Amino acid sequence: EAGVTQFPSHSVIEKGQTVTLRCDPISGHDNLYWYRRVMGKEIKFLLHFVKESKQDESGMPNNRFLAERTGGTYSTLKVQPAELEDSGVYFCASSQGRGLGTEAFFGQGTRLTVV
Amino acid sequence: ELKVEQNPLFLSMQEGKNYTIYCNYSTTSDRLYWYRQDPGKSLESLFVLLSNGAVKQEGRLMASLDTKARLSTLHITAAVHDLSATYFCAVGDPGTASKLTFGTGTRLQVTL
Known part of the structure; x- marks a missing residue:
């Protein structure tokens, strides 16, 4: 069974440019999450989809970030325009349920560097 | 805020030694997770702890949870080089079904 897949694995862009990250969750997982880790800091929650609906987007830092999940399958996270402080590793995770003990499976992350 | x-x-620890990683959290939660991350790889789930006094063991790793003290520990017994990785604890946010709040991570290096 394929795991959570993210691409690109690395992206280097200039300040002011746009970048789109993609996440393919495990097939059949309704729940999809985005997290990010800024250098040296903890991994922070960005948002949570249930199928195509945004369940919780309380962690989105500002309106330069736009997440979508068309048809409840893969998700994209667009940063426009990118700023230096957006650099970090963006993780996607998916899970089948949301009850106690539900495990979220993580992708390998996309390392974004804004220069 | 959690x-x-x-x-x-x-x-940094030598092979064969024992050590403990600590994870404290600020508010009541009903679930705690430990993850391992190798460089450039995904976070791999190690343990899910759901109740006070829960103890789980897998190989040389043992995790425990004390919900009254809001403390979880990850104990490493007789470390081997293959355990070198970054370890994260993550706590389920109360009042939400799924959001996790992570610790800063512990980068473990096991030397010969």
Whole structure:
């Protein structure tokens, strides 16, 4: 069974440019999450989809970030325009349920560097 | 707001030695997870702890949870080089079904 897949694995862009990250969750997982880790800091929650609906987007830092999940399958996270402080590793995770003990499976992350 | 503190941030230990990583959290939660991350790889789930006094063991790793003290520990017994990785604890946010708050991670380096 394929795991959570993210691409690109690395992206280097200039300040002011746009970048789109993609996440393919495990097939059949309704729940999809985005997290990010800024250098040296903890991994922070960005948002949570249930199928195509945004369940919780309380962690989105500002309106330069736009997440979508068309048809409840893969998700994209667009940063426009990118700023230096957006650099970090963006993780996607998916899970089948949301009850106690539900495990979220993580992708390998996309390392974004804004220069 | 839930806060999760993990220490130490970095741990260098010799093979064969024992050590413990600590994870403290600030508010009541009903679930705690431990993850392992190798460089450039995904976070791999190690343990899910759901109740006070829960103890789980897998190989040389043992995790425990004390919900009254809001403390979880990850104990490493007789470390081997293959355990070198970054370890994260993550606590389920109360009142939400799924959001996790992570600790800063502990980078473990096991030397010969």
